[in-house]
Amino acid sequence: MERMTRKRALKKKRKSSTQPPRSSGxxxxxxxxxxxxxxxxxxxxxxxxxxxxxxxxxxxxxxxxxxxxxxxxxxxxxxxxxxxxxxAHKMSTPRMQDSGPVHRKRESIGYLRGFLLGVGAFFSIVLFASLIAIAYWYPLKRDRDRDDVTLTAACATVRLQQLEVVTTSGVAIGKPATTGNASGNGTQGVMRHFFGIPYAHSPTGARRFAVPVAVRNFEPNGSWQAMAHGPPCPQVGPLLESSKEDCLTISVWAPYICNDSEPLKTVVVAVTGDWLQNEDVRQYEDVWQELVLRGDLIVAVPNYRPGVLGFYAGVDDSSAPGNVGMYDVYLAVAWIHNNAAAFHGDANSMVALGHNSGSFMLSSILFTNHSRYFKRYLLHGLSVTTVLPRNEESGASLLSNAMHCPNTVPNELTRCLRLRNFTEIVDKSQTFLPLRFVPSRYRKPLSAELYTDDMPVMLRNLTNVDILCGSSIIEGNELFDKYVIPGMKLNDNMSTAQAFTLTGKFFTDTVTLDFETLSEVTKAFLRQPQFNGLRSMLTDIVTTCPMHSLAKAAVRKGARVYRYASAGALKFLEPVLTVDDIAQFSRKG
Structure with missing residues (x-):
């Protein structure tokens, strides 16, 4: 079998080798x-x-x-x-390989072309997406703008109407805000101004040194152009030249109301001043604008009589009862309460904001029936319990001698002073010891019966009343540096006992100090100069301790009281309280 297979293979091989090759013509x-x-x-x-x-x-x-x-x-x-x-296929293959600089140039051009195509594709996608976004956003913006235009047009009509408000005394015509000292955003139409609204008749002539008389009707035609602040009341310092006795006015800052259904606004009654000798509604105007713009509040600031015209007290003279500057503030508070609704304000949600002199004035309201007007109190600086010079008799006597007015019978001195020019009276009052004309806690509306050795006695329950109060050490030191030192001619070389005696005479006409009963160690200490220590003690007596006493008395009557103390310089109430803090407390407590 194997032999046959070999023969077949050999035969097949021979056959293939003898076959002629295939060819083509x-x-x-x-x-x-x-x-x-x-x-x-x-x-x-x-x-x-x-x-x-x-x-x-x-x-x-x-x-x-x-x-x-x-x-x-x-x-x-x-x-x-x-x-x-x-x-053709074999000979074309080398053209795919690098053939030198020409090939590399063509290759780089290809890369650049690809990059540009990629960038173009990217921006095409971005442009396409932007077109889609615009197509979606524009109809929404158009509808929103249409709504804004409609609202603006509606508010424009309402705003024109809101520049005229009907008060209990007549129509007060205000103006829109055209400037903004606050944040640069007090532009046209943001808020309304009603400046210089009279709440009391001019305290001139027979009304000088008297309790204010409320204005019943705006004269002469029942309307008042409330376009500009009223003049400051007569006072010592640079404002005397521009001051007038016809000064008992109120300035109001209020937001616009575009819908009558908006909730009534909280009303802040702000009273300021410098140690009861100076005041001006324009002093913190930027703060009032900030409160309106950022806090959505209504702010009302009254002028009142400071210094000699506000706190002169006649001796046995009912026509000059003293403390009439406080009565000015009380009457202004009543006017604001009665007319809050005219400005879209809530008469039941009023806040007392007192700074320095204003804190003394408004804290005193806690001792009167006027306290029902306020839901919250923000008091900084002085308190109604602050120790002030007692000068009812000495002030009148000094003024009588300086003005060459007789003072032998009751009313005689007051009648003489009412015939003199107010600038002359204010000028003469500056020749006396500082702070000769300040409120007397022993005359109405205050009374010695309101005080005890421990703390003041308040007339009514203060449940649901919030009080935020405090003082500054810097401002407390100011009393010593600005008034006591120059007034009593103190210096650093005086012994503590001598400086303490002179300081006592600043507050009262007669001082009785007995150092003989003290120990020898204490006497040795008092013989040494302790100027800074005396300043700190006086600050505690005048500001820190009285405010603490007021807070304790308010807590006993059920008030929620928050108290603070500051050791640094202040810009209004900053840094302790910012405008936003004041607005927050005013609205919600």
Whole structure:
């Protein structure tokens, strides 16, 4: 069997070796022409632009042997198309490789072109997304703007109406805010001003030194042009030249109301001043504007009579009862309460904001029936329990001598003073010891019966009343530095005992101090200068302790009291209380 298989294989091999090779009639002529032309000729008799001239592919001429040949036999002949295609394919391959600088330049141009195409595609996407966003947002904005225009038009009509308010005294005509000292945003239409509204008749002539008389009707025609602040009341200092006795006015800052259904606004009654000798509604005007703009509050600030015209007290003279500056504030508070609704304010949500002199005035209301007007108190500086000079008799006597007015019978001095120019009276009052004309706690509306050795006695329950009160050490030191030292001619070399005695005379006409009963150690201490210690003690006596006493008394009557103390310089109530803090307390407690 094996022998038969070998014979068959040998026979088959011989047969394949004797068979002539396949050839094509076209191969030889075409190859000859391609060789003669030095290039490759396509089957369509067009020279291939791919093959280089002067060279030919050796593979086209190679021959091969069969599988049984000891040497490699040439491959079978290919037709013309196969030869052309293979030659074109092989000769074009080197063009894909780096051919030098030209190739690299073309390659970099390709990279740049791709980068630019990518950037263009990115921005196209962004632009397309923006167009979609605008198409979605614009209709919403158009509708919102249409609503704003409608609201603005409606508010414009309401605003024109709100510049005229009907009060118990007549129509007060205000103006829109055109400037903003606060945050630069007090622009036209943001708030309303009603300045210089008279709440009491001019305290001139027979009304000088008398309790104020309320204005019943605006003269002459029942309306008042509330366009400008009223003049400051006569007082010592630079405001004297611009002051007038016809000064009992109120200035109101109020927000606009675009909808009558808006809740009524909290009303802040602000009273300020400097040690009961100076006051001006314009002193903290930027703060009042801030409270309106940022707190959505109504702020009302009254003028009142300070110094000699507000606190002169006649001796046995009912026509000059003393403390009339306090009565000014009380009457202003009543007017604001009765007219709060005219400004869209809530008469049942009034806040007393007192600073220095104003704190003394408004804290005194806690001892009167007027305390029902206020829901909250913010008091800084002086308290109604503050120790002030007692000068009812000495002040009148000094003024009588300075003005050359008789003082032998009751009312005689007062009648004489009412005939003099107010500037002359104020000028003469500056020649006396400082703070000669301040409120007397022993005259109405105050009374010695309201005080005990422990703390003041308040008239009514203060449940649901919030009080935020405090003082500044810097302001307490100011009393000593500004008034006591120059008034009593104190100096650093004085012994503590001597300085203490002179300080006592500043507050009362007669001082009795007995140092003999003290120990020798204490006497030795008092013989040494202790200027700063005396200043600190006086600050505690005048501001810190009285405010603490007031807070304790209010707590006993059921009030919620928050107390603070400051050791640094203040800008109004900052840094202890910012405008936002004041607004927050005013609205919510």
């Amino acid at each position: 076209l191969a030889s002529p075409i190859a000859a022409k391609m060789k003669a032309a030095g290039g490759a000729l396509s089957p369509f008799r067009v020279f291939s632009p791919v093959l280089p001239t002067g060279s030919a592919d050796p593979s086209l001429l190679a021959t091969g042997s069969g599988r049984g040949s000891p040497s490699r036999q040439p491959p079978p002949k290919k037709d013309a198309f196969e030869e052309w295609y293979e030659a």
